[in-house]
Amino acid sequence: MKRLHVHVSVDDLAKSVTFYSALFGARPAVAKPDYAKWMLDDPRVNFAISMRGEKAGVDHFGIQVETPEELAEVYGRLRQAERPVLEEGTTTCCYATSEKAWTSDPQGLLWESFLTSGDSTDYGDDEKLKGFRTASTKAEAYPCCGPKPAPAVETACCSGPGAKK
Numbered sequence: 740m741k742r743l744h745v746h747v748s749v750d751d752l753a754k755s756v757t758f759y760s761a762l763f764g765a766r767p768a769v770a771k772p773d774y775a776k777w778m779l780d781d782p783r784v785n786f787a788i789s790m791r792g793e794k795a796g797v798d799h800f801g802i803q804v805e806t807p808e809e810l811a812e813v814y815g816r817l818r819q820a821e822r823p824v825l826e827e828g829t830t831t832c833c834y835a836t837s838e839k840a841w842t843s844d845p846q847g848l849l850w851e852s853f854l855t856s857g858d859s860t861d862y863g864d865d866e867k868l869k870g871f872r873t874a875s876t877k878a879e880a881y882p883c884c885g886p887k888p889a890p891a892v893e894t895a896c897c898s899g900p901g902a903k904k
Contacts, residue, residue: 740783740805741803741804741813742783742784742803742804742805743783743784743802743803744784744786744787744800744801744802744803744851744853745784745786745801746788746797746799746851747788747797747798748788748792748793748796748798749788750790752773752788752789756775759786759788763779763786765777765779771834773789773790773791774789774790775787775789785801798849799851800849800850801853802850802852804852804854807854809854810838813852814826814840817842822842822845823842823843824841824842825841825842826839827839827840829856837853837854838854838856839852840852
């Protein structure tokens with residue numbers, strides 16, 4: 740059975756752990772000085788936070804699988820999505836050993852597909868991902884049909900002439 744993965748970059752890990760622990764009614768399954776992860780069954784999600792992102796907010800989404808067969812199925816769907824795919828193979832990331840691949844949606848939002856095989860005492864090296872992240876969000880990476888930059892959107896509740904005070 741697959742599990743949705745959400746990774747959020749945060750500015751203050753301790754405050755975020757307190758908030759998400761209250762929200763989920765559970766303490767993190769993994770807690771490190773720069774990272775925390777909840778493995779929830781209701782909703783079925785692998786929710787991680789870290790202070791490793793470039794800025795606070797959603798860092799990436801993913802699909803975590805439980806078997807090599809499920810991973811092969813997801814990899815097949817990635818190929819059908821007609822987007823570049825970075826297959827890392829077996830790697831260490833987020834204090835876990837996994838086999839994984841990355842892609843991005845047309846707006847440049849990263850999606851990770853992975854099968855975790857064990858824990859690690861090391862966060863891991865994400866140099867390949869940094870290069871892929873940069874290339875996958877630039878229009879020149881897709882010269883024939885590249886993603887267009889998203890328009891700036893102001894929310895009426897927080898700013899602008901219609902803002903509520």
